[in-house]
Amino acid sequence: MPRTLKAFARVYRWSQWADRRFTPAGIGVVYLMIAAGVFGVDAGRTMGFQIFSIAAALLICAWVGAGRWRPALQIERRLPDHATVGVPLTYRLLIRSQSSRATPRLVVRDEFEDRLPTREEFSSAGRRPDPSGNFFDRRVGYPRWVALVRRLRGGTIDPVTMAAVPASGEAIVDIGFVPERRGVVRLARTRLLRPDPLGLINAVTTLVRPQSLLVLPKLYDVPAIELPGSRRHHPGGLQAAQQVGESQEFLQLRDYRPGDPIRRLHWPSTARAGRPIVKETSEEFFARYGLVLDTFIVNDDEVAFEAAVSAAASLAARLTLGDALLDLMFVEDRALTVTAGRGIASAHALLRELAEVAPCRDRPFDVLATRVDEHGSRMSACIHVLLAFDGPRREMIRALQVAGVPQIVLVVGNAGVGDAGVPVHHIDPERLAVSLAAMPVRCG
Numbered sequence: 001m002p003r004t005l006k007a008f009a010r011v012y013r014w015s016q017w018a019d020r021r022f023t024p025a026g027i028g029v030v031y032l033m034i035a036a037g038v039f040g041v042d043a044g045r046t047m048g049f050q051i052f053s054i055a056a057a058l059l060i061c062a063w064v065g066a067g068r069w070r071p072a073l074q075i076e077r078r079l080p081d082h083a084t085v086g087v088p089l090t091y092r093l094l095i096r097s098q099s100s101r102a103t104p105r106l107v108v109r110d111e112f113e114d115r116l117p118t119r120e121e122f123s124s125a126g127r128r129p130d131p132s133g134n135f136f137d138r139r140v141g142y143p144r145w146v147a148l149v150r151r152l153r154g155g156t157i158d159p160v161t162m163a164a165v166p167a168s169g170e171a172i173v174d175i176g177f178v179p180e181r182r183g184v185v186r187l188a189r190t191r192l193l194r195p196d197p198l199g200l201i202n203a204v205t206t207l208v209r210p211q212s213l214l215v216l217p218k219l220y221d222v223p224a225i226e227l228p229g230s231r232r233h234h235p236g237g238l239q240a241a242q243q244v245g246e247s248q249e250f251l252q253l254r255d256y257r258p259g260d261p262i263r264r265l266h267w268p269s270t271a272r273a274g275r276p277i278v279k280e281t282s283e284e285f286f287a288r289y290g291l292v293l294d295t296f297i298v299n300d301d302e303v304a305f306e307a308a309v310s311a312a313a314s315l316a317a318r319l320t321l322g323d324a325l326l327d328l329m330f331v332e333d334r335a336l337t338v339t340a341g342r343g344i345a346s347a348h349a350l351l352r353e354l355a356e357v358a359p360c361r362d363r364p365f366d367v368l369a370t371r372v373d374e375h376g377s378r379m380s381a382c383i384h385v386l387l388a389f390d391g392p393r394r395e396m397i398r399a400l401q402v403a404g405v406p407q408i409v410l411v412v413g414n415a416g417v418g419d420a421g422v423p424v425h426h427i428d429p430e431r432l433a434v435s436l437a438a439m440p441v442r443c444g
Helices: 002-021 024-039 048-066 119-126 135-139 142-153 267-273 302-318 347-355 366-376 391-402 429-437
Strands: 073-078 082-084 089-097 106-112 160-162 170-177 183-195 202-216 232-234 249-255 277-282 284-286 288-293 325-331 335-340 381-386 407-412 424-427
Touching: 002 119, 002 142, 002 202, 024 048, 073 183, 073 202, 089 106, 106 170, 119 142, 160 170, 202 347, 267 277, 288 302, 288 366, 302 325, 302 347, 302 381, 302 407, 302 424, 302 429, 325 347, 325 366, 335 347, 335 366, 366 391, 381 391, 391 407, 424 429
Parallel strands: 082 202, 288 325, 288 381, 381 407, 407 424
Antiparallel strands: 073 089, 089 170, 106 160, 106 183, 183 202, 232 284, 249 277, 325 335
């Protein structure tokens, strides 16, 4: 396997180099030269040898004509704040000339940073069903390896022909692509291609400009969900929902009274009035919902995991919170809780967290169950996005049910069956949009 992957990498790099250096016409001449060389071995019987010689001479002249090219150009890539999987993205590339002569029309290739698959990643991809039934792909695996490189890269950017850059001027190039995976994608360099006078060989210059772009999970339409949980008393109010310490809902400012805690002094007003002024507060009641994402991948099923992340992202983006809070709970190297709503953060903050969430492979499910149980007394309702429905997951749901928390349970795939006393809606990873559209809208 390691030797095979090294051979794949060499073939891939050579094909990328050839794609940059040869124009489509040049590739045609190369194929013609190869075919003429094969059929022109016997120079006395065919004209293949003469065709081979002419094609080779054209390529040599074109190579010399391309020459070395080092233009005085600078680039500036203007990326948006974020992108979304499956949504076409267009950004601008600004190219400035520092030369006293105009630069001719060029072909622009903006390129991602290539990350070659590891042995484990390639093996995992090979265990997935092959819908194409391609025998060569199953036996050799190079097409599957190239597809995995493209997925890890984040997409494919097609070459764009730009207008001539005037002397000491600038040109703007609009570049588009469709993000194919969530997370951070990295643009590494921009290559500028100038064809030789024969139009066969490109002179290439590379401008290194590394930049990163965050790609959010793919979002789907979900029905308007009714979260009927009642408001609950939260000791310490809104600030205590974010951190440890007491806080209450602000009502007004008033004079200090004996017995008022010093921490309630409002120092700006105290300084202006010349006497102690304190903040008068009251206990606060509000609804707080939970969104639990199961990151404990089952049977290395990354398709189900990605579907679960998209389902959680769709719910986080579409839920109407009003004055409620939403706690997103999941586990990576540790249990994490991200809160949105009531001015703490927007749903976009949850999507940014979900963009980079990774499967948890080295911790027990009890880590997540414990975190959910800690929040159970404060939750008004909870939505679960699970990867299975086995014993530990059913126990987590039963514990919330005993605490009187209304719940919606979504199970991606059909891993594990059982009864937890609440309705369970199965999500088909291959038909995610249809499954989410049919999910329940009321908590059980």
